[in-house]
Amino acid sequence: MSLRFSDTVHGVDLPNNAMLPPFDDAWVTSWGAERRDGIYVSRPMTLQVFHTRLLEHAKCNNVTERFGVTRDTGAPAVSDGILWGVASWGIRKLCGTERFPAMFSYLASKSNLDFLTNGTQILMSDKRHYPYPDNLFNNRAETTPPSTTS
Numbered sequence: 691m692s693l694r695f696s697d698t699v700h701g702v703d704l705p706n707n708a709m710l711p712p713f714d715d716a717w718v719t720s721w722g723a724e725r726r727d728g729i730y731v732s733r734p735m736t737l738q739v740f741h742t743r744l745l746e747h748a749k750c751n752n753v754t755e756r757f758g759v760t761r762d763t764g765a766p767a768v769s770d771g772i773l774w775g776v777a778s779w780g781i782r783k784l785c786g787t788e789r790f791p792a793m794f795s796y797l798a799s800k801s802n803l804d805f806l807t808n809g810t811q812i813l814m815s816d817k818r819h820y821p822y823p824d825n826l827f828n829n830r831a832e833t834t835p836p837s838t839t840s
Contacts (some may be wrong), residue, residue, distance in 0.1 A: 695776070701760070701772055702766065702768055702771060702772070702773045703773065704773055704803070704806060705772050705774060705797060705798035705803070706795060707802060714742045714743060714744060714769060715742075715769060716741075716742050716743060716767045716768060716769040716774065716775075717739060717740070717741060717742075717767070717768050717769070718739070718740055718742055718765050718766065718767050718768075718777065719736070719737055719738065719739050719765060719766060719768075720738050720765035720777070721733060721734065721737060721738065722734075722738060722765065724768055742767065744767065744769060744774055744775070764776055764777060765777040767794050773797060774794075774796070774797060774798065775794030775795055775796055775797055775835045776794060776795050778794055778795045779837065798832060
């Protein structure tokens with residue numbers, strides 16, 4: 691079975707290591723499970739979509755926005771057509787609450803981008819060029835902005 695792109699189904703750009711997340715609106719899509727009173731009751735028949743915000747690591751402890759829930763592992767977090775993160779984990783029954791937000795793997799770190807590029811041979815996005823501060827996410831790997839030569 692192959693994936694067919696259309697007006698409603700398309701690829702998503704990956705960040706490059708010179709990009710800084712917008713720390714703004716993002717959309718998460720998932721087939722996760724519906725839950726009532728803390729009990730998983732069913733899988734939805736339609737893809738679920740919810741709005742969230744990308745936050746700096748230092749601000750994650752004071753989160754008040756809506757987040758993903760358990761069984762959403764692998765759900766993409768997309769902002770402005772760029773895939774910034776993938777749902778990683780959450781605390782069962784408490785995940786998505788103010789004190790226990792879902793955690794997403796940050797894709798724009800140098801090590802993650804190297805892994806994705808080497809594994810898929812996909813070129814990273816060059817839509818925007820923001821200075822990438824390595825210490826923003828406690829990542830000490832060296833990063834190099836994209837070349838500006840033609």
